[in-house]
Every structure is written in C-alpha cells, then in structure tokens.
Amino acid sequence: MNQSQNMSHQAGQAKGQAQEKASGMMDQMGNAAQSAKESAQGAGQQMMEKAQGAADSVKDAVGANKRS
Secondary structure (H helix, E strand, O other): OOHHHHHHHHHHHHHHHHHHHHHHHHHHHHHHHHHHHHHHHHHHHHHHHHHHHHHHHHHHHHOOOOOO
16 A cells, blocks of 8 residues: 555545544434423423412412312
C-alpha cells in the first residue's frame, strides 16, 4: 500500500467514525427530546388534575358540586 492509498484509507476510516459518532449523537438527541416530551406531558397532566381539583373545591364551597 503506497502513501496515497494509506492516506485515502485513513480518511475513509475517519469518515466512517465521524458518521458513526454523528449517528450516536442523533440517537441521544432523539432520546433527550422524547424524555422532554414525556416530562412536559406529565407536567401538563398534573396541572390539569390540580385545576380540576381546584374547580371541584370551589364548587364544593359554593354548593354547586352535585353528588348523587
């Protein structure tokens, strides 16, 4: 293998390694985005539950919460 072929081979290896690293980083970013989405959904659900609880408390206080 002459020097030119060796340099070409090394460049190919470096390119492959960079592509693999980029792919891994994209996977990590995708996982982070999914985690953020799930956290936001959980926070939204908690806020809805708290708001419903507050609304029920107000209804109880004014006697508007009908119970069968």
